Amino acid sequence: MHVSERLLQLYAETTAATRxxxxxxxxxxxxxxxSLAVSFEELTGETNNALPTIEKSAADFTNWIKDGKRDSxxxxxxxxxxxxxxxxLNKEAPTDKPVVKAAPTAERVDVTSPTSQPSETPRQADKTSAPKRRYTPEMPVPSRAERAKYQRTIEPASPRKTSGAKWIGALVLIGLLIGGGYIGYPYVMDLFEPSPTVEDAEKDVPEPEPVVETPEANEVWLTEKNVSLVSEPNGTDVTYVGDIGDRYAVLDKQDDxxxxxLGVDDMTAWAPVDATTTEWKPFTLSDQQVINFLRTGVDQTYVEAPSVESFLAMSEAELYEQLGQPYGGDxxxxxxxxxxNGVFFVIQDEAVHAIDWTNTPTTKEVFKQLGNPVYETDDAIVFESPKYSLRMFVGENGTTTRIRVTEI
Structure with a gap:
């Protein structure tokens, strides 16, 4: 039998404590x-020549056990x-002393064998529970009579100091009371004052001032040429003859x-409702477009120098100084x-108000090429820019035209 197989067999026959x-x-x-041979002879009293004579120590043997007994x-x-x-073991143990078995230590066996290594279960020492010792105080507990000697009167604990938060709360409460009294004082005083009588209340009420009814302020534009503005409704006394595109403020309305x-010296006049409108389109031309047309579409004899803008800013005296006295007047x-000659100036409040060119070569069709008119009838067309009103009036024969420019 091989030595390793014999070792496994001996492990099965002996206990872990014995080993x-x-x-x-x-x-x-x-x-x-x-030397292992010498050690064997000392332990057994027998000689084994098969054992090696190599010297080994206890440390070498311990390492061999831990390494799994691999070294042969x-x-x-x-x-x-x-x-x-x-x-x-019997030889080593003395006769007068019992053999003390050391606690088993875990062994590692790694021996190549055809059969599996048997498992070992170490015996567990029985644990006996020792009786617990009863607690004994180091000093004797005094009796009730002795403890009574040391009793003393228990005094109540001193009150805690008032915290700062309580002081703050008290101050806030006082402030609220003072503020409430200040606010409520007038109401309290009213309870002690006599209420005014009905007669006193009637005396204190001021008399209402008379309300002057003012007419609704709005504007209208004339929608016809040569509209007769009369001094009274349905009257025959003509105060002024207005033209299409003239704008006036409405003061009153009566019947039709x-x-x-009229805007001059508080003058007023009545106009038929059928010849007016309250709806008027916004301007469709720029100021420069109006000026550009007047430089080519009308006679430039009198307005070439200075320009149209300059004439509309002149006073009556400046106009006469520039052009001389007119050929006629009205x-x-x-x-x-x-x-x-071919032009007349409308003067209002001693200043140039409008310029009219008569018998112009510009036809209605050419005039309409400026853009979309603000207002148009069969015998009149009105264009407007932010500053100017440019109008064309067609004569009764349908061919002659008159062009007017005025500041709005």
Missing amino acids: TTLQHVIKQNLGDGK TFLPYYVSLLEIHEDV HVLLD EDALNDYAFY
Whole structure:
């Protein structure tokens, strides 16, 4: 039988405690170093020439056990001792002292064998519970009579100091009371004052001032040429003759006439409602477009230098100084008219108000090429820009035209 197989067989026949005791005896015998043959002879009293004479120490034997008993140097030595372990242990143990078995230590066995290594279950020492000792105080507890000697009167604890938060809360409460009294004082005083009587209340009420009814302020535009503005509704006394595109403020309305503010010296006149409108389109041309047309579409004899803008800013005296005295003149309730060759100036409040060119070569079709008119009838067209009103009036024959420019 191979030595390793014999070792496995001996492991199955012996207990772990026995093997541990034997290993302890071997370690004590080997010490710092000794030949295995000599050690075997000392432990058993027999000679085994098959064992090696190499010196090994207890540390070498311990490492061999931990390494799984792989080295073959200790294997025949250990197996030979394990076979006669009873003789070895009995020889080492003295007769007058019992053998003290050391606690089993875990062994690692790694021996190649055709059969599996048997499992070992170490015996567990029975644990006996020792009785608990009863607690005994180091100092004796005094009796009730002795404790009564040391009793004293228990005084109540001193009150805690008032925290700062309570002081703050008290101050806030006082402030609220003061503020409430300040606010409520007038109401409280009213309870003690006598209420005013009905007669006193009637005396204190001021008399209402008379309300002057003012007419609704709005504007209208004339929608026809040569509209007769009369002094009274349905009257025949003509105050002024207005033209299409003239704008006036409405002061009153009566039946089918509206009272207009003519804008000069508080003059008023009545116009038929059918010849007016309250709806008027916004301007469709720019100021420069109006000026550009007047430079080519009308006679430039009098307006080439200075320009149209300059003439509309002149006073009556400046106009006469620039052009000389007119060839003829006329006047009505609102305006004065200064006539020159092919053109006349409308003067209002001693200033140039409008310029009219008569018998112009511009036809209605050419005039409409400026853009979308603000208002148009069969015999008149009105264009407007932010500053100017440009109008064309067609004569009764349908061919002659008159063009007017005025500041709005």
